[in-house]
Amino acid sequence: xxxxxxxxxxxxxxxxxxxxxxxxxxxxxxxxxxxxxxxxxxxxxxxxxxxxxxxxxxxxxxxxxxxxxxxxxxxxxxxxxxxxxxxxxxxxxxxxxxxxxxxxxxxxxxxxxxxxx
Amino acid sequence: xxxxxxxxxxxxxxxxxxxxxxxxxxxxxxxxxxxxxxxxxxxxxxxxxxxxxxxxxxxxxxxxxxxxxxxxxxxxxxxxxxxxxxxxxxxxxxxxxxxxxxxxxxxxxxxxx
Numbered sequence: 298x299x300x301x302x303x304x305x306x307x308x309x310x311x312x313x314x315x316x317x318x319x320x321x322x323x324x325x326x327x328x329x330x331x332x333x334x335x336x337x338x339x340x341x342x343x344x345x346x347x348x349x350x351x352x353x354x355x356x357x358x359x360x361x362x363x364x365x366x367x368x369x370x371x372x373x374x375x376x377x378x379x380x381x382x383x384x385x386x387x388x389x390x391x392x393x394x395x396x397x398x399x400x401x402x403x404x405x406x407x408x409x410x411x412x413x414x
Numbered sequence: 415x416x417x418x419x420x421x422x423x424x425x426x427x428x429x430x431x432x433x434x435x436x437x438x439x440x441x442x443x444x445x446x447x448x449x450x451x452x453x454x455x456x457x458x459x460x461x462x463x464x465x466x467x468x469x470x471x472x473x474x475x476x477x478x479x480x481x482x483x484x485x486x487x488x489x490x491x492x493x494x495x496x497x498x499x500x501x502x503x504x505x506x507x508x509x510x511x512x513x514x515x516x517x518x519x520x521x522x523x524x525x526x527x
Contacts, residue, residue, distance in 0.1 A: 340520060347515060388457065402449075
């Protein structure tokens, strides 16, 4: 079974600065997908970014980018130019590609990101 | 395009009762997954439905069940509620074939007293 570990229960950053959230995972599979989801106080889960394991290039979405290290099984999220609206719980999630029809996600415990003015 | 909707948003039940939660996926999405979120256990996968068939199930007791209708709407049922069933229940939809992201609904907050 796959596991996802987020070792930082809480992180703090000031507006306009950069912060990196860590995620490691354990799997014996070679093909899979990784995601970062954001859950603000409203509790609505929002997809931030996704990465396919077969792609060497790190995914980027505006101020959000990832550092995907397949050999190290590491998948960190970098938020540049942090904004107050970035404050939320961030979840790292894994999805197997073995059964491409399955959508099941395995989540980490989450990292609470606090943003101060 | 409308997002995933879940009803009701909040629910208070008594131990021993049963409850039914509803989820309407994004139009065109055929896969619906359910997750339970608690402070202690985090986000845990309950089950996934695709074209009215359950195709994956998490490690939950048989008191948790679900179904999907021909219009892709899904319901989950919890019978004989226990205090530990208090949680945020999240529904997510996707196209269901290939690699497609899951889009989550706002959740149903269930409190068991």
